[in-house]
Amino acid sequence: MSTHSLHTPPDTDLGAPESTHGHGSRRAYRIGVALSILLTVVPFWLVMSKALPNPTVMAAIIFALALIQITVHVVSFLHLDTRSEGGWTLLAFLFTAVIVVLTIGGSVWVMYHLNANMMPMPDAAMVPMH
Amino acid sequence: MTDRAHNIRETDIRWHPTEREEYDHGGGATVLGFWIYLMSDALIFASLFAMFGVVSTSYAGGPGPRQLFDLPLVALNTALLLASSITFGQAIPHMEAGRVGPTRTWLAVTGLLGAAFVGIEFYEFAHLVQEGAGPQRSAFLSAFFTLVGTHGAHVTVGLIWIATMLIQLRQHGLTGEMKRRIICLSMFWHFLDIIWIGVFNFVYLFGVIR
Numbered sequence: 001m002s003t004h005s006l007h008t009p010p011d012t013d014l015g016a017p018e019s020t021h022g023h024g025s026r027r028a029y030r031i032g033v034a035l036s037i038l039l040t041v042v043p044f045w046l047v048m049s050k051a052l053p054n055p056t057v058m059a060a061i062i063f064a065l066a067l068i069q070i071t072v073h074v075v076s077f078l079h080l081d082t083r084s085e086g087g088w089t090l091l092a093f094l095f096t097a098v099i100v101v102l103t104i105g106g107s108v109w110v111m112y113h114l115n116a117n118m119m120p121m122p123d124a125a126m127v128p129m130h
Numbered sequence: 131m132t133d134r135a136h137n138i139r140e141t142d143i144r145w146h147p148t149e150r151e152e153y154d155h156g157g158g159a160t161v162l163g164f165w166i167y168l169m170s171d172a173l174i175f176a177s178l179f180a181m182f183g184v185v186s187t188s189y190a191g192g193p194g195p196r197q198l199f200d201l202p203l204v205a206l207n208t209a210l211l212l213a214s215s216i217t218f219g220q221a222i223p224h225m226e227a228g229r230v231g232p233t234r235t236w237l238a239v240t241g242l243l244g245a246a247f248v249g250i251e252f253y254e255f256a257h258l259v260q261e262g263a264g265p266q267r268s269a270f271l272s273a274f275f276t277l278v279g280t281h282g283a284h285v286t287v288g289l290i291w292i293a294t295m296l297i298q299l300r301q302h303g304l305t306g307e308m309k310r311r312i313i314c315l316s317m318f319w320h321f322l323d324i325i326w327i328g329v330f331n332f333v334y335l336f337g338v339i340r
Contacts, residue, residue: 033216040209044205044330047338048201048205062335062336062339063331065331078317085161085162085165089162092165092166093169099173100172104176104183106180108183108184
């Protein structure tokens with residue numbers, strides 16, 4: 001125990017730069033918590049109460065809310081900003097975001113058109129395999 | 131032998147502050163490295179989301195999302211995971227202030243919420259398999275089980291990590307290394323919550339409104 005108390009002061013001192021990366025602003029965190037609860041409740045409410053009759057409009061709204069919620073979480077929970085680690089975390093994140101959008105968007109786009117342009121299969125070929 | 135023992139003692143007492151400084155640099159590099167790991171993990175999930183997106187309507191004559199998904203249960207699971215992210219956020223200020231007791235308490239609460247999440251997911255999976263809607267039923271269900279199961283496996287690893295931290299906190303207290311580990315764990319946990327945003331919106335809600 002005495003060794004711990006010996007080591008604690010330098011830890012807390014040197015922990016300071018880490019903590020700006022970790023959890024700098026409690027205010028940003030609290031705003032993030034409030035927003036993330038709101039952004040979770042709204043899409044569930046929209047779908048479960050069938051508030052909008054048009055599924056396309058509903059899908060567009062849910063898509064937009066999800067993107068906003070992901071941004072809120074990344075900024076206020078993962079503390080992504082332009083300064084931490086000399087901007088490398090932001091750069092890595094943006095690179096990943098580009099790859100994620102290309103992978104998901106590209107796959108769905110290409111395969112959707114492939115499906116739409118394919119010859120319709122005879123019914124016999126569509127029988128589920130067990 | 132005695133010489134070595136002497137050296138260790140001297141290191142412990144006199145050279146530790148300098149070593150700490152190096153450790154802190156290491157901590158910074160660890161946090162950046164862990165961030166890059168999270169980004170690569172995001173790419174794994176991106177490929178699973180892409181696969182799910184491509185086959186999300188390939189039911190092979192089997193049941194679709196509307197018959198299978200129980201939205202109140204998904205809402206409960208989402209609430210549990212979001213709450214666990216928030217309780218982890220409560221542990222961080224205590225950790226930074228060096229208060230071991232409250233840090234362990236909030237970590238334990240986070241772990242319990244996470245365990246409840248995994249438990250409900252197991253129940254959901256078992257229920258689906260029982261209904262004959264297992265991963266072998268259709269491409270849609272294969273992709274569903276792979277995507278949601280991979281997320282669940284990550285949460286389970288997070289639970290093991292939390293349990294390890296609870297034990298190590300009791301053994302070591304809040305040393306610099308422990309703080310670094312807990313910061314990485316908090317990034318991991320928040321990251322999994324972000325992946326779940328994608329899952330509950332694009333798998334469950336999109337599936338039901340389609």
